Structure formats: C-alpha cells, structure tokens
Amino acid sequence: MVAIELSNVTKRYGSETALNGLDLTVQSGEIYGFLGPNGAGKSTTINLILDFIRPTTGEVRVFGLDARAETLEIRNRTGILPEGVETYDRLTGRKHVEFAIESKGADDDPDELLERVGIADAANRKAGGYSKGMAQRLMLATALVGEPDLLILDEPSTGLDPNAAREMREIIREENRRGATVFFSSHILGQVEAICDRVGILRDGHLVAEDTIEGLRDSMPERTRLRVELDRVPDDSAGALEAVQSVDGVSEVSADGTTLVVTCEDRAKSAVLRAIEEYGVTVDDFATDESSLEELFMAYTEGDAQGVRQ
Numbered sequence: 001m002v003a004i005e006l007s008n009v010t011k012r013y014g015s016e017t018a019l020n021g022l023d024l025t026v027q028s029g030e031i032y033g034f035l036g037p038n039g040a041g042k043s044t045t046i047n048l049i050l051d052f053i054r055p056t057t058g059e060v061r062v063f064g065l066d067a068r069a070e071t072l073e074i075r076n077r078t079g080i081l082p083e084g085v086e087t088y089d090r091l092t093g094r095k096h097v098e099f100a101i102e103s104k105g106a107d108d109d110p111d112e113l114l115e116r117v118g119i120a121d122a123a124n125r126k127a128g129g130y131s132k133g134m135a136q137r138l139m140l141a142t143a144l145v146g147e148p149d150l151l152i153l154d155e156p157s158t159g160l161d162p163n164a165a166r167e168m169r170e171i172i173r174e175e176n177r178r179g180a181t182v183f184f185s186s187h188i189l190g191q192v193e194a195i196c197d198r199v200g201i202l203r204d205g206h207l208v209a210e211d212t213i214e215g216l217r218d219s220m221p222e223r224t225r226l227r228v229e230l231d232r233v234p235d236d237s238a239g240a241l242e243a244v245q246s247v248d249g250v251s252e253v254s255a256d257g258t259t260l261v262v263t264c265e266d267r268a269k270s271a272v273l274r275a276i277e278e279y280g281v282t283v284d285d286f287a288t289d290e291s292s293l294e295e296l297f298m299a300y301t302e303g304d305a306q307g308v309r310q
C-alpha cells in the first residue's frame, strides 16, 4: 500500500516556486529520508501532506485519502514532529501530552510516553523551563500519541546531543517495527544514513535522486578512489604518473611519497595496478575509499546536479 503520494505537485508563493512538478511515492512501512538543503521545499511538502497549505497544481494523497478533502482522517492517523519547538511555556510536559491524547481521542498513558522519550522526571515542570533538547523530546512524545500509522519528523534531531539523537533513532525504529511509516526530513546526511530504507534528495522543488544509500553510491562510479601503497618511489615517477593517468577510466591521479591516490571507475582498478607495476615497483597494499555520503550529497545539491546523474 502507498502511504504518501504526490503527483505532479507544484507550489508557488507569488513568484517563488517552492515545488516544481514533484512526484513522490512513499510505501507503507518504509522509513523514508527526505533530504535537501535549506529552501529545497521539504517543509512545503510536509505542509501539503497535512493540508496546512494547498498545492497550486497537482494532487496529494495519504493512505489513498485526498489531503484536501479528508484532512481530519489523515491528521488523526499521523504523528507530527514539526520543525522548531512549539511548546506552551506555561503548561507542564504532562499537560502537553494529555492535550494531544484528548485531541486525538486516544487512550495512551501520558507518563509512559514521557518515560519513553526520557523526560518522565520533568513531567510536572512547565515546558517554558525545558532545554531545547527536552522540548524536542516532549514534541516527540506528543507525536507518538495514538500509535500513528504515519510519523512525520521535520528535522527531528535539531537541538539533540548525539546520545539523544541515537535514542530518537531507536524510538523511530520501534515505531517502524510496530508498523508505522516514517517520513523523516533532514539536511543532515548522517541521520538519514543511519536509519532510512530509502532517501529522496530534493533540490529546487524537485527530486534530483531517489534510491537506497547504497544505490546512490553505486550511481557514482567515478567517485571510487583507489589508494595505493608502493614499496618505493619509481625511478621514473613522472612517467609512472602519466601511465596511470592514461589508463582508460582514470580521472585523477596524485602522489605523495610512496602513496598514490587514483580516482577512477571500478573497472579500471586492476589496469591501474598493472600500469604501476610496469614501472618496476611493488604494490605493498591498496584500498578503495567509497565516496563519502557527504560528497554524494554535495554533488547532488550543489553546482550542476545533472552532472552526477548517470
């Protein structure tokens, strides 16, 4: 079953086009990472899913329901952790959760939820005195109310220290195991890598890539980097460098003493090693660096994004 479906959605704010013909499908039971730099259109997409705003053109459906006509049912089945903290300073943490339980007609135990997000001891304190991380945990507790079918987390790790971010990931996994679909928006790659089944990278209002993390890596063979350790510097080091450079599939070569770093396509690796050994040196060791996700993300979101598509 499809959890979220946007079909050819465009959203304009005056002359500003926030989303430009976006097609997006998230399957039920997925943890989907929605990635993009600031201003790419992530919050706009989430606001459309929840009918806080309406598309200029196109259609949005959640669990087959029309986002505009069946908004209440969608919101009832969804838990939302909005971007930024939205607490009421004068209400206690427990009151926030009680309020969420009441508005959803759910029967959760507020203390259990507060315990689960790690702020049970602050249940009776006013949220105005909470740290940013505690407020974020409180918002997560309210998102979990009523065992939602869909969890929408907009930049969920803002304000969380690494431990708290890890605890949040654990809760997200538990929710997913229970059957919830998770839509996780972020501009921080590490968080998405650690938890998501699939990621979509949004740029200027449309998807520039969508795949598993491994799939995205595989789509960039030119980013493979071979690090070669030689037993000594070849006598004709300039000639050796030139020979490696001219191997088909090699895009870049640099040398630092007995270490050679070669950026090449996967298929060129053994030809590179052979070319080096023809210069009378022995390859002591070699390793392949996979392109870091950070590089991958930057390639998709900066400069000419089309340049990295195969």
Ligand SMILES: Nc1ncnc2c1ncn2[C@@H]1O[C@H](COP(=O)(O)OP(=O)(O)OP(=O)(O)O)[C@@H](O)[C@H]1O
Residues within 6 Å of the ligand: 013, 016, 017, 018, 036, 037, 038, 039, 040, 041, 042, 043, 044, 045, 083, 187
């Ligand atoms: N109410 C609005 N009026 C005018 N322009 C808007 C409005 N809301 C968003 N935009 C514009 O739409 C584009 C997409 O914004 P959006 O907030 O959806 O991006 P985002 O990916 O969520 O960014 P961030 O990571 O900074 O939250 C931006 O260029 C933004 O300036």
